Amino acid sequence: MDHITFYPQGDRAITINFGNEIQKDLHQKITIFTKHLETDPFPGMLEVIPSFTAVTIFYDPTKVELPTPNQTPYEQIVKIVKSKLFTLPLSNSQKSKTVTIPVCYGGEYGLDLQAVANYHQLSEQQVIHIHSNQEYIVYMIGFAPGFPYLGGMAKEIVTPRKATPRLKIPAGSVGIGGEQTGVYPIESPGGWQIIGRTPLQLFQKNSKQPSLLKAGDVVRFQPITPQRFTSMEVFE
Known part of the structure; x- marks a missing residue:
């Protein structure tokens, strides 16, 4: 556990x-x-947010149980976290959820597909085949809800971000940014290379679980074909 470090984020959060x-x-x-x-x-824990290399825990300092009056909530949480790390299971007992995301590649849905293909001296179909024949892990949720x-x-398809980001990228757009790929859940600016779009809604703010995916x-x-995209979009 020597390589694990702790530091506070104000008086209501800790990052491990x-x-x-x-x-x-x-x-x-x-x-x-x-x-x-x-x-x-x-006691006092409010929320846990994982990222690529760290976990941030938000807590209510007034509800953290302190064994001694001289101890701060942060110091007590460091002790609690260290104890939990020592008792951490060696493997994940819960099976990861697998989500299949339909994507219409290229054309009006993937304006940068040809550019990505040209960058690697591949055909558009080769890029689609490579991109859709991988299994991806959700490392974190961020940037946008x-x-x-x-x-x-x-x-084979690692591609730099665009030199000039677009001001508006449609919700559902699937992009490549360096060594990663991702899906824009809402309309927003962005600099990733857009190669396709999904009709699925990845974020629904009024849902009990707004984000379709989690780390x-x-x-x-x-x-999928453009026709299938249109029919699914209407259905959604």
Whole structure:
């Protein structure tokens, strides 16, 4: 546990840093730790937010149980977290949820597909085949509500972000940004290379669980035709 560091985020949050590099094994530890906290929260804990290499815990300092009056809520939480890390399960007992996301690639739905293909001297169909034949892990949700940062993309289609970001990217757009791929859940600006679009709604603010995906989920992309996209969009 020597490589794990702790630091406060104001007086109502603590960040536990597990490392400095994005790695699958590191992400698995973060996922196990997050689920361990969610199933066995300590008094005063409000929310747990995992990221690529760290976990941030938000808490109510007035509800943290202090064994001595001289101890601060932060100091007590560090002790609690260290104790939980020592008792952390070696493997995740909960099976990851797999979500299949239909995508209409290219054309009006994927304005940068040809550019990505040209960058790698591939055909559009080769890019689609490579992108849709991988299994991706949701490393974190961020940037915009419900936006999944997905790891596991094939190196053959790793593509730099656009030099000039677009001011408006439609909701559902599937993009490539460097070594990662992701889906824009809402209309927003962005600089990722847009290769397709899904009719699925990844974020519904009025839902009990607004985000379709969460850290630790597994994602697969399934190519669909424009006709299928239109019919699913109407159905949604």
